[in-house]
Amino acid sequence: MASATVSPAVKKSGDEIPFNKHVAQHREPADWVADIVIWVLLALIVVVVIYPLWFVVIASFSNPAMVSTGKVTVLPVDINFGGYEKVFSDSRIWIGYKNTIIYSVVGTALNMIVTLPAAFALSRVDFKPRRVILFLFTFTMYFAGGLIPSYLLYKDLNLLDNMWVFILPGAVSVWNLIIARSFFETSIPEELHDAAQIDGLSFFGYFLKIVIPLSSAIIAVLGLYYFVGHWNDYFTGLIYIRTDTKQPLQMVLQNILLANQTQQGGAGNGGQSALQQQQLADQIKYGVIIVSTAPLLILYPFLQKYFNKGVMIGAVKG
Known part of the structure; x- marks a missing residue:
């Protein structure tokens, strides 16, 4: 039996001529x-x-x-x-790295544990007080107590000169909470919840077994945001930490820079020696920039595909 061939449809009057992508457009x-x-x-x-x-x-x-x-x-x-040798010969650099890694990893883990469930709860239409709670969250983005009240509060909570001052006060970023809420609203179909209920899953089980595995993009984006925020946290160490062994990497690098600038300034009018000290201080400055940013530059390529997808959340409405 001969194989049938599909002949092109006869064009009727008024039909559009299909665009042939193989034919190059005329360009002026x-x-x-x-x-x-x-x-x-x-x-x-x-x-x-x-x-x-x-x-x-x-x-x-x-x-x-x-x-x-x-x-x-x-x-x-x-x-x-020489600049790297000067930086890494200071034992404080390794203490700063250890502290910052601990603060960043533990802080990011806590951020995700708190942000994701809160954002998912606020995305549920059947959660009646969600608008009031979201308003209270948003209110804190525009109004804060200020530095002195915060310092007194942390003092009463025994957070001064404590590693938890890097982690607990910033457990939730309202901006990241809103991003995650938008993702759950627009990217997780409600039909999945209905199917989970039919299968006997509890609400918490639905969140853990269905929602979280489908949320790799937003988890990567928020994790990167939180990790970078903890890694670059300089102000907290400057204000609330007094013990050198608890200082984050950013404070340690600043102290190394200040120490070399002081040495350069103390050289006085030593001519060539003063010039060499200044040049070494400049090289140390460049080395400090690389040392503080290299881990993030190494981490980003592994999260780039998720990051590119996650930052487009809510950009296209179907």
Whole structure:
């Protein structure tokens, strides 16, 4: 039996002619000029954003004398790791790393444990007081007690000079709570809850076994937001921590910078010695930037695919 072939449909009057993607569209010279201008502008923007970061990287292990004289532009010159040696020779750097890792990991875990259930509860239409509770959450975004009342409160709670001062006061970010709530409202179909009830799942079981596995994108985004916030937390250590062994990495790096600037200033009018001290201080400054940001730069590529998906939450409405 001969195989049947499907013949193209006969076009009727008024039918649209289908677009053939294989046929190149006719482009005017003005279109090519516009494309070139756009690509040139994008390339310039990329250079403006990337070059300062690249310069910090190459300046951190180039000869500081070459950096100060402007001979380091695109590639490192006379590779010198003196700045890194000075930074890592200070034992406080390892204590700061340990403290910051602890604060960031424990703090992020607590943030997720608190934020996700709260956001899911506020996303439920059958939860009647959700609008009032969300208003109270949002109110705290615009009005706060201030530094002195916060200090007195933390003192009464015995949080001063305590690692929990980095973790407990910021257990919930209202902005992240709103993002997670929007995700649960728009991305988790209500039919899943109905099916879970038929299968005998409790509300808590539905959240743990169905909602959480479907929320990898928002979990990655919020986790990255919270982790970066804890990692860069400088103000808390400055105000509420007095013991050196409890200081986060950002405070340790600041102390190293201040110590080298003091040494450079104490060199007085020593001529060449003072100049060398200043150049070394500048190299240490670049090294400190790399040391403080390298872990986040290493972590981000592994979360990028989830991050790109998560930041688009709510952008398209079906």
